[in-house]
Structures are given as C-alpha cells and as structure tokens.
Amino acid sequence: MASLNVGNLGDYLREQRRTAQLSLRQLAEAAGVSNPYLSQIERGLRKPSAEVLQQVAKALRISAETLYVRAGILDEKEREELETRAVILADPSINERQKQVLLQIYDSFRKENAAENAAGTAAEQAHPTAT
Missing domain, CATH: 1.10.260.40 (lambda repressor-like DNA-binding domains)
Known part of the structure; x- marks a missing residue:
C-alpha cells in the first residue's frame, strides 16, 4: 500500500x-x-x-x-533553508563574495536563534510554572 x-x-x-x-x-x-x-x-x-x-x-x-x-525526503524547515540559500545564490545583483558573506551572516543568525530556542526550552523544562 x-x-x-x-x-x-x-x-x-x-x-x-x-x-x-x-x-x-x-x-x-x-x-x-x-x-x-x-x-x-x-x-x-x-x-x-x-x-x-x-x-x-x-x-x-x-x-x-x-x-x-x-516525498518525505526533506522536512519543511530544511526546504525553507535551502530555498533561502538558492535565492541568495541566484541573485544577479550581488557578486560572489557578497553572496558568501550574506550566507555566513544567515548561518550565524540561524545558529544564534537555535541556541536561544534551546536555552528557552531548557528554562521552561526547569521551571514549568514560569510563563
């Protein structure tokens, strides 16, 4: 089936x-x-x-x-990240160096937000009544 x-x-x-x-x-x-x-x-x-x-x-x-x-090969978050990267790389109005810098900034923001989200989740688990 x-x-x-x-x-x-x-x-x-x-x-x-x-x-x-x-x-x-x-x-x-x-x-x-x-x-x-x-x-x-x-x-x-x-x-x-x-x-x-x-x-x-x-x-x-x-x-x-x-x-x-x-098809279940990628999840929605992965798709969004790949599409964002593809749009940056396909932009003809910026040069290759600028594209790489922009991707580095994008990656740093994603890592920063992931760390903040993980810390927030840990804090919620430690103090479940605090809202």
Missing part, C-alpha cells in the same frame, strides 16, 4: 503537470524518465529517488525542494 506522502506527491505532480499543460508522455520525455514509471509515481505506486524528483521538477520548472518535502 502506498504511503500518504507518496500519494500526496503523485497528486501534486499530476496537478503541476496539468497546470503546465503537459501530457504524461511529454513530461516523462522532458524529465528523462519512462512514461509508465512517471504514471506509477503519479498514482502513488512508486517512490522516486531525489534525482528523479529533481529531473521532474526541472521539467515542470518548479522547486525540487518542494517535491522533496512532498
């Missing part, structure tokens, strides 16, 4: 394919996968690899990370 995530992935892929006005055969050809295999993915009978999802996402011109979340 297909898992819930795989079923959701198949439904989502079918919806995206129809929105792009592509037949199953056209998408399979554009993604470099077989027509029957893509059909099985859409029906929730197969769980594709990350590589296949990336090929399908590229053919549909959508985020591969979104497909990874739907």
